[in-house]
Amino acid sequence: MKVHVSDLIPGDQIEQDAFNSHGVHILRKGTALRTQDIAKLLQHNIDFIEIAPREEQSSIAYEAPSESQDLVDKVTSQYELAFEGCEALFSEALQTGSFDEVVAEESFRPLAHTISKHKDAVSLLLMFNSDDDYTYRHSIQVGMLSYYIATWLGYSEEEAYDIGKAGYLHDIGKCKIPKEILEKPGKLTKEEFETVKLHTVYGYELIRESTDNEAIALAALQHHERMDGSGYPQRLYEDEIHPYSQICAVADVYSAMTTTRVYQSRQSMLTALRELHRLSFGKLSAKPTHAFIEQMLPNFIGKKVLLTTGEQGTIVMNNPSNYFCPLVQVGSRFIDLSRESEDETAIRDILQI
Template identity: 40%
Template sequence: MRIHIMNLQDGDRLTADTFSDAGLHILGKGTVIKSEDISLLMQHRVDYVDIESREEEITEAEFFAAAAKFAAGSSMAAGSSIKEEPPEEEMKSQFTQTVHNYQNAFLEALTVGKFNATMVDDALQPMVDGLDEQKDVVHLLMMLERDDVNNYTHSIQVGLLSFYLASWMGYSQKESYQISRGGYLHDIGKCRVSHRIRNKMEPLTADEQLELQRHTIYGHDIIKSSMTDEATALVALQHHEREDGSGYPMQIDKNEIHPYTQIVSVADVYIGMRSGIHGGSNPNLINNLRDIYSMGFGKLNEKPVQALMQHLLPNFIGKQVLLSNGEKGVIIMNNTSDIFNPLVKVESEQYRDLSKERSIAIKELII
């Protein structure tokens, strides 16, 4: 199928060699598209390429119809061109489309220094509107985790968790959406960082680390050029600042960090732990929460950290777990005095109180 490069997605495969107007060979047949490949095509002014057909391609009209259905919680009428799907599948479909939208905004910011703010809202708002239907936040976050972690998927997950945190802390629907958008766009400045640095697997050199840190400044400038929302721009600028002054780019302390940034920073670090953005990927949600809890004493603001604890931990009750001793079981109750070591009923009908049996820990949460 022939497609405009702005509609390319990560994972699309070229079915023919691609050349510039000057005859320069750009990408070979069989190339699996990544974000840097799209940037390369744009730089050489290539407009269209040929790719393999996508198995589950949907039209823009179908996507927004599905999004409207999900937000309203209604059933599709008989004879609709979209097959009826459970809310989980619709959320996954929305997530995929929102990833595509973020990719377009990212590449637009790379080429012209700004993005279409209306298109951002058109993609993010339906997804946020549907979040009220997802009561089990632990399940939602695990459901949306992807093997192909990249800047796009990370940013969307941060945006969604930021919305929940803001709602839990008492912010209005409008404010919560604005905070969610700040999370969605917090890393947009990485478009100006060399993809070699962004994708480098080895430790960065000191100079490379400084260049990567500049994404906060780049993001602030891009958002200021794209929309009249100072708070969102400040989230991009400040999301790596820490309350003890140890962050970057300005080493400001707790009193100077915007309240919206304090929320997005917690979401960013937590999602980063899950995906490996901030260190090795860790499948143990409870250990992730324990690490975040520790950072709430000097690094991250304690209010969104506590909101995360209070609303995620109850969702663990009823979840299946794999224990470090090989047993499988179900979390029956959280221990109020030791919140990260719950009571677990194992398959042998015995109970493991992990607050007392210190040699046993939860190895993995299963959904």
């Protein structure tokens, strides 16, 4: 019987060799299809295939490897410590004009040490995608992601820690911005936005007053600078922006896009990655941005998703021709999102684990 590839189910047996349009042999006759075999057929743009008559069989759903519960519990504990530490640092900085570097160290280093053993950054972000205070949650996410990006770029463990710490402290200057502006649900006035922009300068001053690490202070000052000179506060260009700042900028943009704020709904994680890719051509530094995307994408395989159709499925394969439109299994069906109109079928959200 002839079946469209998207209607195949694991366990189906093909009755003839499968070749793509270029005559390349893909699968042998008699193969009992697995999820990865169906994905391969879709990848090679094979539309229909002959299979043996189906007998009663159950679909073999993709199952993601489960994380060690001990590691999850430990990361959760360290996250809570980092959250409390961030709150204390912001409060002290506002009241005294500086903060205790030991508190920053004791708040972030345990988390950095633990996530170094947790390679799935996507799962971590899903675990901590809560409704806690945005500023503190965002600071922790930027710290974690900056640490990851630094390791993926080949920085030493201590350098990666410093870059993660720079991300953790990058927004500390916001402690001096009035809450009614930071939490305003509508669009900021020009004057209000100019006030918000000062958090970069305030952050630099607070960090320099509290530590002797110029690079970490520069990350606070420069994380809104852009490679084409369109950023703030100094409108710097590529060569003028410190490498730590370039990394923190990538983490900052991604975290901001994927987190709910009072004035903006969060974007799906894959949509945000696609936007980062676009920004890497002129706005964000290409090297850390592309390293981030390349390392994040494999971690989406096995994640549960909600589609715009209302259906739930599982990502089973990244599409090599369109990284941000993966192959999704919904029940016994496979949907290649690269072949679907985004107006009809797309990923609305990655579901909490």
